[in-house]
Amino acid sequence: MRPTPNLLHRYANPGQFLRLARTLLPWLTGGAIVFLVVGVIWGLFIAPADWQQGDTVRIMYVHVPMAWLASSCYLGLAICGVLSLVWRHPLADLAAIEIGPVGACAAALCLITGSLWGEPMWGTWWVWDARLTSMLVLFFLYLGHIALIRAFDEPARGQRAAAILALAGVIDLPIIKFSVQWWNTLHQPDSITLTGAPTMSMMMLWPLLICTIGFTLGVAAVIFTRLSAAIHESRARQMMARSRLDRRDSQAA
């Protein structure tokens, strides 16, 4: 089968994305570095110690952004899943491949930093309460997605299966969010809610906010970079395949 002009048409959208990524990337990267430097220094050295936890409260400034990013990246995977299943958006499948490992890293870091906080504070590395368990489930959903999307020789089949997994797994997100309200858990309830005043001193809230923005910008920059690279790689592959076909045609002629 010869590549048709249709193929170029398919790349119109990724082309647009590449232009967008080129404009946004310097801003995302610069913003991430500035916010993270400020946030980490503030969180580690300037923010006050908690009256009970002492300095161990500083783990929160990396733990909470990781939890937020693990959930948001999974939401991103689910949106990619809908775009892929319903609209067959070519960019969505590439994005799902690239978002998965980043989200899995965030989920793993959330679990590890939480464990590092729990050992000195609760007195245990791990308990099987609803919040911790549902977060672990999210990590395994990421691992399943990463494996599934690469499991088939024919990429389209793996992408379809992974999109379905991403959509089914989205049910875990509200469970994580509300687990601390619905059930008795060892994990504390959320300090920051949409409805009430935060039960946290402003002197701790500011570094937390800045760290969260910094890590979010950083993850956005990483995903944009990975996706741009993936588009370039797939274009190079397409050109190689086409040149091989051309050669075969010219040999046949």
Place this chain on the structure above:
Amino acid sequence: MMHLPNHWPYIAASYALTLGCSLVLGVGAALRLRKSKARLAAVEGHARRRERSAS
């Protein structure tokens, strides 16, 4: 004044892991983008040369 527990090894481990992972992901992505751009440029240049010699 009450006793405040300090657990700097746990704090240091958390920050080192998180920032280290972020750095590895970021630098890895940037290197990958540079490599893929170079490869695409090479493939495109190759294709253009062949087209010119064919015509």
Place this chain on the structure above:
Amino acid sequence: MTRKTRRLWIVIACLACVGSAAALTLRAFSSNIVFFMAPSQVKASPPSPDRTIRLGGMVMAGSLHRINENGTPVNAFQVTDGQAAVEVHYTGILPDLFREGQSVVALGTVQKDGGFTASEVLAKHDETYMPKEVADELKRTGKWDPRFGKAPDASSWDTMTAKKAGG
């Protein structure tokens, strides 16, 4: 109906199915998901002494007694949820966050006399994050005694700084 809208509806239907299945499962298992029992639940329907349960609640102010027996600390304290209190016995080192007024979760068994023998005690942190200076100031001015429960409404202290609290 175009193929795209049909696919969209299939996706929505599948999501609804998975969602309701999960909701029903969680409802059915909700008593198992509960990490701990409250003292009033334990008092109302005491579990058999051979069943290990988790007991959660607040350490009652003035109820903690620590003695040292051959080098190992032996602790006795009451855990309450405001309605009932259970006497807990625990041999071992309590976690850093343990204090009167703190929420704790104890793993162990209910004895025949209604007491609770714990094999493990975990401190449960609450959602309040307060600088030490602010806490000291609230305690000094008598606005809050941590031994009797949760911190006052956050809006009354969340903008207090070390300088304001100290001065």
